[in-house]
Amino acid sequence: MENRPLEYDYTVAKWFMLTTVVLGIVGMLVGVILAWEMAFPAVNTFAGSGLAEYTNFSRLRPLHTDAVIFGFTLSGIWATWYYIGQRVLKVSMAESKFLMFMGKLHFGLYLLVVVAVVVSLLLGISTGKEYAEFEWPIDIAVVVVWVIWGMSIFGLIGIRREKSLYISIWYYIATFLGIAMLYLFNNMEIPTYFASGGIGAWYHSVSMYSGTNDALVQWWYGHNAVAFGFTVPIVAMIYYFLPKESGQAVYSYKLSLLAFWGLMFVYLWAGGHHLIYSTVPDWMQTMGSVFSVVLILPSWGSAINMLLTMKGEWQQVAASPLIKFMVLASTFYMFSTLEGPIQAIKSVNALAHFTDWIVGHVHDGVLGWVAFMIMAALFHMAPRVFKREIYSKSLMNTQFWIQTLGVVLYFTSMWIAGITQGMMWRAHDEFGNLAYSFIDTVAVLHPYFTIRAVGGTLYLVGMFLFAFNMYKTMTSARRVEESELQNASPMGA
């Protein structure tokens, strides 16, 4: 029998890498437009007053959040799944015609859903629930895409050669199950066209839950979409790519066990912290608050496990921009998972809720942790997938520093903006009257909105550098041999 290494088939991984880059740029470009619109409202009509309905803040905002969550991040999750899955299970997609077909179908249907989402959001067709704006026809398509991904996961697992599931696989399985459960329950809705016997818009639906119940389900979903979209699969990536790139073994197996099962159990409880001082029962708010603080443990468990994996090899951080991306991602993960619990403490939440501090928190997590990790993953994959070295190391370094500066400007300005606004809302004068009218608390934010827009723009510039570097890697960088692809990724000057 011929004894040579498996040839993995990265066709589907490559396609999802492409959508990761493209949808990342689209989502963040829309985000940058929104940021400038908040700083300078005249930007709302940048494409002329005739198109203002489609370019103003309110229509673009869901497009931004959904493009980054379900476009950029989800593509990144799938690009890495179709890469990592084969490698840690020691089986090639090419060995199963069925799985190959399913992978391609997965990508094709996903593209159709993306198009449907963009068109419907621009037209204002929305259920009104954040990150779950899609109407029922798109929801059904999403479920189909998800089931196909599930078949790919369990299909590949079914024909695996390596019997033990590596840590990353645990996290991908959890992502699949978690999102499936959350998405199904939160999007329970009744199409009004059918229920009313054919009246009105065919795509319109009404939520099965009302008021406070709807809020509960929505934030159980919303918070945990963050868990199973922005945390769990990103941890899957870092558990694979950091040890691979650095050539170091994962620091502690026991810590990874504790962090995984801890995260699974604790995360779901914390959704209630979005509803503090709302009309949901007090004990749920308290549970949300308490579990948010407990959540520091499993979150830091993973992050510390990753940082300690670099033990004795810290010179790699200076030497390799790829390691820099991952170590910074892990650091931002720690930072963000400390900031979140602080905001979930009731008295802090009273100040922070409804302000820009929350927006800042989301972005230090997504820009600093999620996006940095996904880009690092793609950088590591590119030489293995395209059999070429990374086009430019110095471009990577430039990108790293531009984007890091962007994130820092973003969250610091939003801290100041959020806390300033929260303090002004509650300020009373010596007679017990409100000290500020609402518009005072808006006008004061202008400089911070401007700084945030600059930060966001820097990050977007970094995205373009990333796209350029990836494009050159794919098309014209030096070809490499298999022997160069053991650990540290080969990079051109």
Next chain:
Amino acid sequence: MFHWLEKRPFFFAVAVFVVISFAGLIEILPNFAQASQPLVGTKPYSTLELAGRHVYIKNDCNGCHSQLIRPFKAETDRYGHYSLSGEYAYDRPFLWGSKRTGPDLMRVGNYRTTDWHENHMKDPVGVVPGSIMPAYPWMFKNTADIDTAYAEQITVNKVFKTPYNQEIPMADGSKATVKLAATLDEAHADALEEAKAIAADMKDQDVKDAVAAGQIPEIVALIAYMNSMK
């Protein structure tokens, strides 16, 4: 045990599912029936109000405006009585929002008028100098979707027993009834009657002409919804 699980993907997946389902079962289910009881004085939406609510959602107003007044003095001073769970009983979906780029709108009907909204939606800065809210001129031209609002009324009445055509107790002891039209034409006629009352307080000649011709612009529906928020 964990080594055993890691070699058995099926049981591994089951274990994960059990662990992640826990919180939902304990936190969400017990309160479910109770939290949707309406308060005395809480009415379902009329066809025009519901069409206005759809305009609100279509333009993601909830992206910048909350509908949730928290129980703090600063909030009750600014926006009125803090929110009660039963007040949301007919809100599908809930529109609490997660960000206050603009002020809360839970009880905006208590302190803003048709006239104010008309001017403000056309030119926010003209009404509130320094405002960063964009203008919504298309709402004065687009026609509100009464059909879909009516379809939704039928749906919630049929499926969730939302009390249309029934006496509803009001806070002052009186009774009120919100009508669910028997036919689509009747729903249009009723909505138009409501729209006429609002258009009478408006200045925009195009809107007045449209309503006189039997059309209902989105802005009229939106204002009907805003005025109902008390």
